[in-house]
Structure formats: C-alpha cells, structure tokens
Amino acid sequence: MVRTMTETTAFDDPAYRAAAVDLLGVLAYGELTAFERIAEDAKLAPTLNDKAQLAQLATTEFGHFVQLRDRLVALGVDPMDAMQPFVTPLEAFHDHTAPSDWLEGLVKAYVGDGLANDFYREIASFVDGETRALVLEVFADSGQAEFVVDRVRSAIEEDPKLGGRLALWGRRLVGEALSQAQRIAADRDSLASLLAGSVDRPGLDLAAIGRMFTRLTEAHTARMTALGLQP
Structure with missing residues (x-):
C-alpha cells in the first residue's frame, strides 16, 4: 500500500522527518524574530494607539512561535537545535533590510514577510496534514494587513512623495526575500527535497514551479497595490 502524507507513518521516513523539522525550525525562528522586530518597531510608533496595535501584533507572533516550538517538542526535537x-541566513536578511523609519518597518512586515510566508505556505502543500494545518494557522491574517495598509496609505495621502520611496523599498525587500529563500533551500537539501518529491510523494515539475512563482508574484503585486504602491 502506498503511504500518503496524511498518515503519521510519514515521520518513519528519515528524509521526510528531516524536511518537516527543518520547515518547522525555520518558521519558528522566523516567528521569534518577527516578535522581536515588531516589538522594536513599536518604539517608533507615532501614536499610543499605533504602539498598542504593534504590541498586539508582536504578542500574536510570539504565540505562533510557541505553537511551532510545541510541535517540535511533540516530535521529540529540541526547538533550539531545529x-x-x-x-545566520535570517539574521543576514534582516541586517540587509533594516528599516530606516516607521513606515519602512510596516512595509517590511507586510511585503517582505508576506512573500516569505507565501513561499513557506507553498512548501507546506507537501507535508503531512497536521503540520500543514499548523503552518496555515500560523500564517493566517492576524489583523496585520488591515493595520499596515491603513497606516501606509494614510501617510502617502498626506505626503505623496513617500510613495516612490516606499515602492523602491518594497522592490528591494522582494529581491532580498527571494535571495534568502534561495540560500536556505541551497543550504538545506531537506527542504528542496519536499518540492522535488520522492517515490511515494509527487513533486513539482518545471511547469508547476513556474505556476508557483506566478502565484508568488501575483500575491506580491496585490500587496503592493493594496498599499498604494507601484509593484
């Protein structure tokens, strides 16, 4: 009988287990750093309401980290090791994309993180049902989109010149996010193997990979448009 990825026996396969642990590990660290960054950005918030909104978002990100950490523990894995x-690659990404002000921080959280999250959602299509459900739950909109769109659009309405600068910033974030994803995939064969598939798991052919990148590009364009920025 051919096994499916919805069965708990998927973790009997060492290669699959390594890939799933890597996926959970990168997401857990991503959520932990998101908590740190958003909490830091709250210091730059122009109003008390904005500060409180960002504090709430930071709390949500930490809650996501806890969920991912607990899943790793349930699998018998040390979350710190995972x-x-x-x-190093995620810190390098954040070092290269350190925002210079409050608005750039908001665009980074919405556009840069959004693209990375879309990519990991695509990878989650190739994992077991329980892991996939957790990934989709972690990346469900927590109110961040509405908050960021409102603040950025309002700022551009007050000062239209901001639109050009923030659009360039958004494009830079996309380039850096794609480079980050490529570096991680190159360094971690296990994650690449999820997309490639195996004997009992279908993978992506060139046409499917093309469609995946089309979906990523369309989602990015939609986010930039929502912010009132040129993609």
Whole structure:
C-alpha cells in the first residue's frame, strides 16, 4: 500500500522527518524574530494607539512561535537545535533590510514577510496534514494587513512623495526575500527535497514551479497595490 502524507507513518521516513523539522525550525525562528522586530518597531510608533496595535501584533507572533516550538517538542526535537541552522541566513536578511523609519518597518512586515510566508505556505502543500494545518494557522491574517495598509496609505495621502520611496523599498525587500529563500533551500537539501518529491510523494515539475512563482508574484503585486504602491 502506498503511504500518503496524511498518515503519521510519514515521520518513519528519515528524509521526510528531516524536511518537516527543518520547515518547522525555520518558521519558528522566523516567528521569534518577527516578535522581536515588531516589538522594536513599536518604539517608533507615532501614536499610543499605533504602539498598542504593534504590541498586539508582536504578542500574536510570539504565540505562533510557541505553537511551532510545541510541535517540535511533540516530535521529540529540541526547538533550539531545529532553529539554529537558520539563525545566520535570517539574521543576514534582516541586517540587509533594516528599516530606516516607521513606515519602512510596516512595509517590511507586510511585503517582505508576506512573500516569505507565501513561499513557506507553498512548501507546506507537501507535508503531512497536521503540520500543514499548523503552518496555515500560523500564517493566517492576524489583523496585520488591515493595520499596515491603513497606516501606509494614510501617510502617502498626506505626503505623496513617500510613495516612490516606499515602492523602491518594497522592490528591494522582494529581491532580498527571494535571495534568502534561495540560500536556505541551497543550504538545506531537506527542504528542496519536499518540492522535488520522492517515490511515494509527487513533486513539482518545471511547469508547476513556474505556476508557483506566478502565484508568488501575483500575491506580491496585490500587496503592493493594496498599499498604494507601484509593484
């Protein structure tokens, strides 16, 4: 009988287990750093209401980290060990995309993180049902989109010149996010193997990969448009 990825026996396959642990590890560290960044951005918030809104978003991100950490523990994996391989590439990404002000921080959280999250959602299509459900829950909109869109659009209405600068910033974030994803995939064969498939798991052919990148591009364009920025 051919096994499916919805069965708990999927974790009997060492290659699959390594890939699933890597996926959970990179997501856990991503959520932990998102909590840190949003909490830091709250210091730049122009109003008390904005500060409170960002504090709430930061709390949500930490809650996501806890969910991912607990899933790793349930699998018998040390969460710190699972996250460690991704510290350097993710920190490099954040170093290269440090926002210069409050608005750039908002665009980064919405556009840059949004593209990365879309990519990991695509990978989640190839994992077991329980892991996939957790990934989709973690990346469900927590109110961040509405908050960011409102603040950025309002700022551009007050000062239209901001639109050009923030549009360039958004494009830079996309380039850096794609480079980050490529570096992680190159360094972690296990994640690449999820997309490639195996004997009992279908993978992506060139046409499917093309469609995936089309979906990523369309989602990015939609986010930039929602912010009132040129993609």
